[in-house]
Every structure is written in structure tokens, then in C-alpha cells.
Amino acid sequence: MRTQVAIIGSGPAGLLLGQLLTNAGIDNIILDRVSKDYILGRVRAGVLEEGMVDMLDRAGAGERMHREGLPHDGFSLAFDGRDHRIDLFGLTGRRVMVYGQTELTHDLMDKREASGGSSVYEATNVTPHDFDGAGPYVTYEKDGVTHRIDCDFIAGCDGYHGVSRKSVPESALKSYERIYPFGWLGILAEVPPVCHELIYANHPRGFALCSMRSHTRSRYYIQCALDEKIEDWSDDRFYDELRRRLPAEHAESMVTGPSFEKSIAPLRSFVAEPMRFGKLFLVGDAAHIVPPTGAKGLNLAASDVYYLFDGLLGYYADKSSAGIDAYSERALKRVWRAVRFSWSMTTMLHRFPDTGEFGQKIQEAELDYLVSSKAASTALAENYVGLPY
Numbered sequence: 001m002r003t004q005v006a007i008i009g010s011g012p013a014g015l016l017l018g019q020l021l022t023n024a025g026i027d028n029i030i031l032d033r034v035s036k037d038y039i040l041g042r043v044r045a046g047v048l049e050e051g052m053v054d055m056l057d058r059a060g061a062g063e064r065m066h067r068e069g070l071p072h073d074g075f076s077l078a079f080d081g082r083d084h085r086i087d088l089f090g091l092t093g094r095r096v097m098v099y100g101q102t103e104l105t106h107d108l109m110d111k112r113e114a115s116g117g118s119s120v121y122e123a124t125n126v127t128p129h130d131f132d133g134a135g136p137y138v139t140y141e142k143d144g145v146t147h148r149i150d151c152d153f154i155a156g157c158d159g160y161h162g163v164s165r166k167s168v169p170e171s172a173l174k175s176y177e178r179i180y181p182f183g184w185l186g187i188l189a190e191v192p193p194v195c196h197e198l199i200y201a202n203h204p205r206g207f208a209l210c211s212m213r214s215h216t217r218s219r220y221y222i223q224c225a226l227d228e229k230i231e232d233w234s235d236d237r238f239y240d241e242l243r244r245r246l247p248a249e250h251a252e253s254m255v256t257g258p259s260f261e262k263s264i265a266p267l268r269s270f271v272a273e274p275m276r277f278g279k280l281f282l283v284g285d286a287a288h289i290v291p292p293t294g295a296k297g298l299n300l301a302a303s304d305v306y307y308l309f310d311g312l313l314g315y316y317a318d319k320s321s322a323g324i325d326a327y328s329e330r331a332l333k334r335v336w337r338a339v340r341f342s343w344s345m346t347t348m349l350h351r352f353p354d355t356g357e358f359g360q361k362i363q364e365a366e367l368d369y370l371v372s373s374k375a376a377s378t379a380l381a382e383n384y385v386g387l388p389y
């Protein structure tokens with residue numbers, strides 16, 4: 001087989017890139033090691049920046065998002081028993097869209113099918129080859145048969161645990177990492193959200209986040225220890241702990257109900273540089289991970305795709321390599337700003353095992369300053385709605 005761009009990974013990054021390329025008449029094939037259903041079963045992000053919304057529109061897959069997504073003009077920071085609204089729209093003139101990653105992935109998969117794009121699911125042993133030379137290709141196995149795809153470029157959109165980054169010689173890669181000493185225990189439940197906007201709560205017992213997927217479906221998280229076991233967390237125990245970390249008005253009005261998803265996610269910041277090795281590009285979580293506190297992971301995948309698509313379009317339409325040559329630098333500039341923001345939100349809102357009561361007081365002072373200073377609130381809001389591409 002031969003294609004112009006071989007895309008490894010059918011998450012948001014791979015699907016979005018694939019659709020933009022297909023729409024521009026650039027041939028591509030998407031390979032993923034798992035099935036479509038498995039991908040759609042993963043519960044992940046929920047908050048989209050306007051840049052991501054625009055990219056979905058550009059891909060021609062934004063229609064349902066505009067119909068069913070919830071535009072949010074603000075969110076709350078809760079601490080010291082009270083709620084403080086950050087007026088995103090008032091401070092920046094921009095808003096975010098609450099729309100699940102699962103839904104967005106579904107829309108992109110449907111769009112790809114409708115436009116006849118080729119995808120191979122449950123492809124094992126996917127391996128990029130010769131991306132340092134003139135003839136890159138990807139091999140994979142399917143039903144016991146080995147296949148080879150020759151291509152011009154390989155887009156490694158295969159997430160943090162993917163094969164693309166691991167195929168690059170270690171000496172060519174510099175990585176930066178911070179692992180946080182806690183995780184998030186999250187549930188999804190068919191109950192109306194406790195508040196019509198998101199609540200990020202700092203509490204001496206630990207961080208909590210009240211998010212949602214719709215007017216009838218809530219996504220709640222609490223900070224937990226890394227060795228916590230899901231089996232030890234009944235729904236009742238989860239809700240009790242969540243209520244303890246929220247201001248009384250929310251704790252009292254919260255509607256509870258059985259969860260249908262419960263999982264623990266570790267938190268880390270990670271960046272691998274550069275994001276290009278010859279004909280191989282790393283895109284999205286394959287190149288970087290941020291803790292979910294700033295709601296940036298999925299949105300960074302979208303900006304990476306924006307820069308890479310721009311470069312590939314320049315290459316095929318104008319025979320210019322300038323865009324692909326600039327990809328890593330352009331993407332990393334925005335990545336590091338989001339890594340900084342996600343780290344600062346995480347540091348400000350979570351309980352750290354070694355900072356004690358002093359740490360709690362410092363966080364409350366920072367939050368108090370944030371909500372009382374227009375300059376500080378604006379800086380927060382500007383980062384949360386997403387820095388320009």
C-alpha cells in the first residue's frame with residue numbers, strides 16, 4: 001500500500017488530522033491497535049477551547065457539538081467555604097464548550113466513514129520505519145498477515161504509551177517530566193450537575209472538581225492517593241467525600257445517583273523535544289502530557305494538529321517545507337505555556353503531602369488574590385479559554 005501521510009493512532013489528534021488532510025485531498029491512512037468501540041468507551045476530556053471548536057468545524061464535524069454542547073461563560077473557584085466565579089467571557093470575550101471527548105471522537109469517526117477515509121482498527125505491532133531516510137514506511141499485522149504502507153510522512157498520534165515516540169533513538173530526544181504525588185478518582189453518573197458551571201475546589205481534604213457532560217449527566221472528580229483502590233470507593237463514599245470538599249450550599253443541593261463509570265487517573269506533566277524526527281511527527285499526547293486540572297490535554301492535541309496540517313498543506317499545495325520545518329518549534333511554544341498553566345492550576349488547587357498547613361494558607365492567599373484582582377483573574381481566564389494558535 002502507499003499513502004501520503006500514515007497516521008498512527010485514532011484518538012482526537014489522529015482523527016482530526018486525518019479529516020483535515022482528507023478534506024484537502026491529501027491521502028492518508030489511520031492505524032490503531034484497538035477497536036473503535038474500545039476507543040469510544042474511554043471517558044476522558046470534557047472542556048474544549050474555541051480553537052478546538054474551530055478545528056472541528058474546519059474538519060466538517062462540528063454540527064452535533066454546536067447542537068448538543070454546552071457553551072460556558074465562566075467557572076467557579078471554591079475555597080475557604082465559598083464560591084468565587086471567574087467570568088471567562090466578561091474578562092476575555094471568549095468562552096469554552098463543554099462537550100465530551102467521546103462524542104467528539106464519535107463525530108470524527110462518523111465523518112471519516114462518510115468521506116471514505118481508510119482506517120485500520122485492531123492493527124497489531126504497528127511500527128514506523130526509516131523516517132530518518134527518504135523512504136519512510138509503516139508495518140503492521142492484521143489477522144496474522146503483515147502489511148506495509150509506504151508514505152511521505154508518518155504522524156505519530158498514538159498517545160503517551162504509543163510506539164512512535166519509543167521508535168526515536170533515545171539520544172535524539174530530551175524529555176522533561178514531573179509526576180504528582182496523587183491521582184484523580186472520577187465518576188460519571190446520570191444526575192443533574194450540582195451547578196450549571198464547573199466548580200474547581202481547593203479544600204484541606206484535597207481537590208475536587210464538579211464537571212458535566214450534559215444537563216442530566218455529571219462528571220465528578222476528587223483528588224486521591226496514588227495507591228487508592230477503586231473497589232474501596234462505593235458511590236456513597238465518593239459522594240460523601242466530594243460533599244465534604246465543597247461549599248455547604250453545593251453539598252446540600254447535590255443530587256446523587258449510581259455511577260456508571262469510575263476510574264483513577266495519575267497526574268503528570270511530560271514533554272518530549274523535539275516533536276519532529278525527519279519524516280516522523282509527534283502529535284498530541286504522544287509528545288506531551290499535562291495534568292487535567294487546566295483542561296488542556298485535548299486542546300493541545302488540536303493546536304499541534306493545526307500547526308502540522310498547516311505545514312503539510314504548504315508542502316503539498318505550495319511545495320514549501322517551511323511549515324513542516326517550523327512544526328516542532330511552533331507547537332512546543334504553545335505546549336510549554338499550557339504545561340506551565342496546568343502545573344500552576346494543579347499546584348494551587350491540590351493538597352500536597354509535604355506542604356502542611358503552611359501550604360494550605362499559601363494556596364488560600366493565592367486564590368484570594370486571584371479572585372479579587374482583575375489583572376490576576378484575567379490572566380487565569382486568558383489561559384483557561386486557551387492562548388491563540
Ligand code: RFL
Nearest residue numbers: 009011012013033045046158159284285295296297298299
Ligand atoms: P489518545 O486519545 O491517547 O489517542 C491515541 C490513540 O493511539 C492508539 N495507540 C496506538 N495505535 C497503534 N499502535 C500503537 N502502538 C498504539 N498505541 C496507542 C490508542 O489506542 C489511541 O486510540 O491521544 P490524542 O489523540 O493525542 O488525544 C489526547 C487526549 O486524549 C488527552 O490529552 C485528553 O483526554 C486529556 N484530558 C483532557 N484534555 C482536555 O483538553 N480537557 C479536559 O477536560 C481533559 N480532561 C483528560 C481529562 C484526560 C484524562 N485522563 C484519563 C488521562 C480528564 C482525564 C481524566
Ligand code: PHB
Nearest residue numbers: 045046211292293294295
Ligand atoms: C471533565 O469534564 O472531564 C473535565 C473538566 C475540566 C477539567 C478536567 C476534566 O479541568
